[in-house]
Amino acid sequence: MKTLVISLGGSILIKTTQENRIAAYLPVLKEIAARHRLFVVVGGGGGARTYIDVARSLGLDEGTSDEIGILVTRLNATLLLGALRDAAYPVVAMSHNEAKKYGESGKIVVMGGITPGQTTDAVAAVLAERVQADLFINVTSVDGIFAEDPEENPAAKHYSRLTPAALVKIVSEKGLTAGSHTPLDITAARVVERSHIPLVVLKGTDPENLSRAILDGKCTCTIISETKKKLLPL
Ligand code: UTP
DSSP, X not given: OOEEEEEEOHHHHBSSSSSBOHHHHHHHHHHHHTTSEEEEEEXXXXXXXXXXXXXXXXXXXXXXHHHHHHHHHHHHXXXXXXXXXXXXXXXXXXXXXXXXXXXXXSSBEEEOOOSTTSOHHHHHHHHHHHTTOSEEEEXXXXXXXXXXXXXXXXXXXXXXXXOHHHHHHHHHHHHTSTTOOOSSOHHHHHHHHHHOOOEEEEEOSSTHHHHHHHHHOOOSSEEEOSSOOOOOOO
């Protein structure tokens, strides 16, 4: 049994009432949790962006807008947790300490954001350190890390393997361009570098991509690790 921390983007999990993948993720998360200890950190997605835009339009400061974003991530976490029913610990963890404690139940632990000034990727990266995860998985809208935004340039170079140092370099260079899109934030990339915990970045629009990668070792993704050691399947 391994310990896994998954950062599940809010835009992957829920777009609208009609377009959400919560039900589709349930069997996948349960299948993984039957074999491994599982922590899921849920993002805010489009809902968070809507609320943050309204907060900014009202002249609220960035810290308050972040607090509103955190509430939306927790709202999404509450939805997933409720839908998982008995498979999940029944309370959304509000801190890394709580997540660690809830993990002792053997159930899936679900949480959202915790601190202003970051995203749930960073929350998940630190959680991976705190629970000494064997693997950190970032589930996003693209097939991993690319040299350019693949949604803007479909011919962008895809990296199947990167070292943590190369990841930090790519993410920090992209962060300099206004409006640039990276599947992982810089804080999370730096935590990955210092923790030595391997990271897999994969596309989650098809939830089975996640189980195929973890349980069958089949993925079109980016694997970030210091060694060339075979990581998947677990
Ligand atoms: P997300 O982690 O969802 O950001 O947090 P995102 O980049 O939009 O990710 P996707 O689309 O879900 O993949 C939403 C917002 O909530 C605040 C930030 O403002 C962030 O942009 N937040 C979240 C925090 O301030 N702290 C946290 O710990 C988490």
